[in-house]
Amino acid sequence: MAMATRAARLWAQLIRHRFKLVDGSLVLVLTCLAAFYCFEVDVFASDESSTAVKMITLEEVMIVAAIFCAGLTIFALRRLKEARRETLRRIAAEREARSMALHDALTGLPNRRNFDEALQVAIASPPRSGGSHVLLLMDLNGFKRVNDLYGHQAGDEVLVQVGGRLARAVRDGDLVARLGGDEFAVLAMHTAGVESATGLAGRIIDALAQPISTGEGQHDVGVAIGIALIPSDGDTADALLRKADVALYRAKEEKKHKLSAMRFFEVAMDAQAEERDQLERELRQAIAEGNIKPFYQPLVALDGSGIVGFEALARWTSPQLGDVPPERFIAVAEDAGLIRDLTVLLLKQACATAVTWPANVTLSFNVSGAALQDPLFGLGIMQILTETGLQAHRLELEITESALVRDLEAARTALDIVRGVGVRIALDDFGTGYSSLYHLRAFKPDKIKIDRSFVDGMEHDADSAAIVNALIGLGSGLGAKITAEGVENQQQLALLEAQGCDQGQGYLFSKAVDAGQAFAMLEQSATAAHQAAG
Numbered sequence: 001m002a003m004a005t006r007a008a009r010l011w012a013q014l015i016r017h018r019f020k021l022v023d024g025s026l027v028l029v030l031t032c033l034a035a036f037y038c039f040e041v042d043v044f045a046s047d048e049s050s051t052a053v054k055m056i057t058l059e060e061v062m063i064v065a066a067i068f069c070a071g072l073t074i075f076a077l078r079r080l081k082e083a084r085r086e087t088l089r090r091i092a093a094e095r096e097a098r099s100m101a102l103h104d105a106l107t108g109l110p111n112r113r114n115f116d117e118a119l120q121v122a123i124a125s126p127p128r129s130g131g132s133h134v135l136l137l138m139d140l141n142g143f144k145r146v147n148d149l150y151g152h153q154a155g156d157e158v159l160v161q162v163g164g165r166l167a168r169a170v171r172d173g174d175l176v177a178r179l180g181g182d183e184f185a186v187l188a189m190h191t192a193g194v195e196s197a198t199g200l201a202g203r204i205i206d207a208l209a210q211p212i213s214t215g216e217g218q219h220d221v222g223v224a225i226g227i228a229l230i231p232s233d234g235d236t237a238d239a240l241l242r243k244a245d246v247a248l249y250r251a252k253e254e255k256k257h258k259l260s261a262m263r264f265f266e267v268a269m270d271a272q273a274e275e276r277d278q279l280e281r282e283l284r285q286a287i288a289e290g291n292i293k294p295f296y297q298p299l300v301a302l303d304g305s306g307i308v309g310f311e312a313l314a315r316w317t318s319p320q321l322g323d324v325p326p327e328r329f330i331a332v333a334e335d336a337g338l339i340r341d342l343t344v345l346l347l348k349q350a351c352a353t354a355v356t357w358p359a360n361v362t363l364s365f366n367v368s369g370a371a372l373q374d375p376l377f378g379l380g381i382m383q384i385l386t387e388t389g390l391q392a393h394r395l396e397l398e399i400t401e402s403a404l405v406r407d408l409e410a411a412r413t414a415l416d417i418v419r420g421v422g423v424r425i426a427l428d429d430f431g432t433g434y435s436s437l438y439h440l441r442a443f444k445p446d447k448i449k450i451d452r453s454f455v456d457g458m459e460h461d462a463d464s465a466a467i468v469n470a471l472i473g474l475g476s477g478l479g480a481k482i483t484a485e486g487v488e489n490q491q492q493l494a495l496l497e498a499q500g501c502d503q504g505q506g507y508l509f510s511k512a513v514d515a516g517q518a519f520a521m522l523e524q525s526a527t528a529a530h531q532a533a534g
Contacts, residue, residue: 114175362396
C-alpha cells in the first residue's frame with residue numbers, strides 16, 4: 001500500500017513537471033545526435049593540407065549549428081507556449097475567484113458584497129426624469145419551519161428554488177441577491193417609480209404563491225418585502241437599507257394575517273421604528289434583570305368549591321416607558337428572539353410561587369406559539385418543574401387556538417414530552433380561531449377556555465348564549481373541563497352555571513394580583529369554604 005502511494009505521488013510530480021521533462025529530453029537528444037554526427041564524420045580531423053577537407057568541416061560545423069539552433073528554437077517556442085498557458089490559467093483562476101467572492105455558493109445569485117457594490121453604482125447614477133431606482137429587501141415567511149422540521153438539506157433546496165423564482169420574476173438587468181440566511185434583495189434601476197415597484201413586488205409574491213416541492217414534500221413559503229425608492233428615500237446606502245428594513249419589519253407584522261406582504265417606507269415608520277427599538281432594548285434589560293413579574297388571576301369553580309387555580313399573567317412596569325401591555329411586549333419578544341428567555345423567567349417565578357399554594361390549586365401558564373417552535377421546549381419545562389419542585393399535574397399550559405391550527409404537528413411534538421409526565425394542556429380563546437373537530441380530536445385538550453367575546457354577549461344576544469351552550473356541550477363531550485373567560489357580572493355567572501360550565505375567570509372574581517395577594521385570596525377562599533361546610 002505504501003509503495004503504491006509513493007508511486008502515485010511520483011507520477012503526480014512527473015505530470016506536474018512534464019514540460020520540464022520534455023524540454024530536457026529534447027535538449028539531451030539533440031546533444032547526443034550532434035555528438036554522434038561529429039564523431040561519425042570526423043568533424044574534428046586535423047588534416048590541414050586539404051582545402052576540400054576544410055570546406056567539408058565548415059559545412060559540418062554549419063549543420064551542427066543549425067541543429068542546435070533548431071533545438072533552441074523548439075525549446076523557446078515550447079517555453080513561450082507554456083508561459084501563455086500559465087497566464088491563461090492564472091486569468092481564469094482570478095476570474096473564478098472574483099466570481100466566487102461576488103456570488104452566493106448555494107444559489108449562485110450575487111452575494112451581499114456584489115449587492116453593496118451595485119447599490120453604490122445605483123446611488124451614483126441618477127434615474128431618468130420622473131423615475132426611480134427601486135430597492136427591495138425580503139425575508140421568507142415559513143422558512144424556519146422547513147429547517148426545523150425537515151432539516152437544513154430541505155431548507156437549502158427551498159432557498160435554491162426561491163432564488164430561481166426570484167430571478168425569473170424580475171426584469172432583465174435587475175439584480176437579485178442573497179444577503180444571507182433567508183434574506184434576499186432586488187435592485188431595479190430606472191423604473192417608473194411606485195407603480196413599477198408595486199408591480200415588481202407583486203410578481204415576486206405571485207412567484208412564491210405556489211408551494212415549493214423538495215424531497216421532503218411540499219412547503220408553503222411566503223415573503224415579506226420592504227421597499228425603498230432611490231433617491232426619494234435616501235442618497236446613501238446606509239439610509240436606504242435602514243428605511244427598506246423598517247418597511248420590511250412592517251410587512252413581516254402582517255404575516256399573522258397572510259403569508260406574503262409588501263410595504264413601502266413611510267416617514268411615520270421612522271418614529272415607530274425608533275419607539276420599537278427602544279422597547280426592545282428596555283425589554284432585553286428587563287428580562288436580564290428579572291423585572292418582568294407574573295401576576296395571578298383566580299380560576300373559580302362554579303359549583304361553589306372556591307378558587308381551584310390561578311392563571312399567571314405577565315406584568316411589566318418600565319422606568320422609562322411606564323406600564324407596558326403584555327400583548328405589546330410579548331409580540332416584540334417573539335420578533336426579537338427573546339420569547340424563550342421571557343418564558344423561562346416567568347414560569348420559574350410562577351412555579352416557585354405555586355409550590356406554596358395548597359396541593360389542589362393549579363397554575364395555568366400561557367405559552368406563545370413561537371415558543372412551541374423550540375425543539376427543547378418540553379425539556380425546558382421539565383427542568384423548571386424539577387428545579388422548583390412543583391408537581392407536573394398542577395401545571396396547566398395554555399395555547400391559543402390560532403397557534404394550534406397554524407402548526408398542529410409542531411404543537412403536538414412540543415407538548416408530548418410534558419404531557420407524558422402529567423402536565424395538563426388547555427386550549428385558550430376557543431371559538432375565535434379556525435380549529436375544526438378534527439383538530440380537537442387529534443389534540444385532545446384537557447381544558448377548553450371559551451373566549452370572553454362570547455361571554456360578553458350572553459346577556460343580550462341569544463346567538464352568543466347558544467354558542468356558549470354549544471361550546472360547553474362540545475367540550476364536555478370530549479371529556480375536557482370548560483372555563484369561561486371574561487365573567488364580569490352576576491347575570492353572566494348565573495347563565496354559565498345554568499349551562500353547566502365548570503369554571504369561571506374574570507373581574508367578577510378578581511383582577512390579576514401579585515403573589516402575596518394571591519396567597520391571601522386562597523386563605524380567604526379556604527375560610528369561606530370551611531364556614532359554608534360548617
